[in-house]
Amino acid sequence: MPPTTTYFDQLRQAGYYNQRMSRHEFWTFTLVNAMLTYLVHGIPVLNAAAFLVFLVLTGFAMCQRLNDAEISRKWLIMLFLPYVNVIGLFWLLIYMCQPSYPATNDHGPCRV
Structure with missing residues (x-):
C-alpha cells in the first residue's frame, strides 16, 4: 500500500483512539x-x-498503536512528567516497535 494511501486512511480514523x-x-x-x-x-x-x-x-496514533500491541495507554502519561519523560520516551519507542497482538482484542481484530 502506498504511503499516501496509508496516511489518508489513518487521517480518516485519527479521532478514534479506541x-x-x-x-x-x-x-x-x-x-x-x-x-x-x-x-x-x-x-x-x-x-x-x-x-x-x-x-x-x-497522540491519537500512539494510542492506537499501543492498543494494537496490547499495551496500556497509561504509558503515555509518562511523557507529561518532568525528568521521567526522557525515560518514558525511550520505553514508548520500544513499545511502538513491538509486533501486533495476533488475536482479536478489545479494540478489534488484528489488521496485519
Missing part, C-alpha cells in the same frame, strides 16, 4: 507527519498551527 494501528501504518503515518512538519517549518503562521495539529494526531 482502534488498532499496525506497526507499518504507525511508522508510515509518523514519517509523513515529520516530512509535512519539516515542509511548513519556514512559514511562521503555519509552523505553530501545524505543530499542534501534528502533535494531536501523533
Whole structure:
C-alpha cells in the first residue's frame, strides 16, 4: 500500500483512539507527519498551527498503536512528567516497535 494511501486512511480514523494501528501504518503515518512538519517549518503562521495539529494526531496514533500491541495507554502519561519523560520516551519507542497482538482484542481484530 502506498504511503499516501496509508496516511489518508489513518487521517480518516485519527479521532478514534479506541482502534488498532499496525506497526507499518504507525511508522508510515509518523514519517509523513515529520516530512509535512519539516515542509511548513519556514512559514511562521503555519509552523505553530501545524505543530499542534501534528502533535494531536501523533497522540491519537500512539494510542492506537499501543492498543494494537496490547499495551496500556497509561504509558503515555509518562511523557507529561518532568525528568521521567526522557525515560518514558525511550520505553514508548520500544513499545511502538513491538509486533501486533495476533488475536482479536478489545479494540478489534488484528489488521496485519
